[in-house]
Amino acid sequence: MLPRVDLSIATWRARAIRYVSIYLVLALTLVGARFFTQDVRPTLRAAQDREAALLNERDELELRVQALTNPQRIRDWALHNGMRRFAEAPKTTQDITGVPAPAPLSARSTLEVKTEWK
Numbered sequence: 219m220l221p222r223v224d225l226s227i228a229t230w231r232a233r234a235i236r237y238v239s240i241y242l243v244l245a246l247t248l249v250g251a252r253f254f255t256q257d258v259r260p261t262l263r264a265a266q267d268r269e270a271a272l273l274n275e276r277d278e279l280e281l282r283v284q285a286l287t288n289p290q291r292i293r294d295w296a297l298h299n300g301m302r303r304f305a306e307a308p309k310t311t312q313d314i315t316g317v318p319a320p321a322p323l324s325a326r327s328t329l330e331v332k333t334e335w336k
Contacts, residue, residue, distance in 0.1 A: 285291070
């Protein structure tokens with residue numbers, strides 16, 4: 219036998235009140251979450267704009283560094299400041315003192331080699 223289902227007006231009214239109150243609580247929760255997080259999106263947009271500006275600045279600075287470290291530009295700067303090229307600079311030589319001479323090599327060294335043919 220099947221259990222009897224209560225279809226009275228009081229039961230339906232209680233169910234309707236319960237469902238409406240659940241929906242009301244969910245709606246208030248969503249509205250509250252939106253209210254407390256309303257500043258997240260503008261802050262995120264501002265951070266993205268700052269990131270884009272910093273990336274552009276980094277790229278520009280990288281190009282400036284590459285232009286300033288050009289070998290020709292460095293060479294011109296060095297010559298302008300009185301530096302001379304190594305090939306054109308006067309060179310002096312001097313004996314290195316205080317270093318002991320290496321031990322003489324033995325005239326006879328032994329090396330044994332064994333070869334097997336198969």
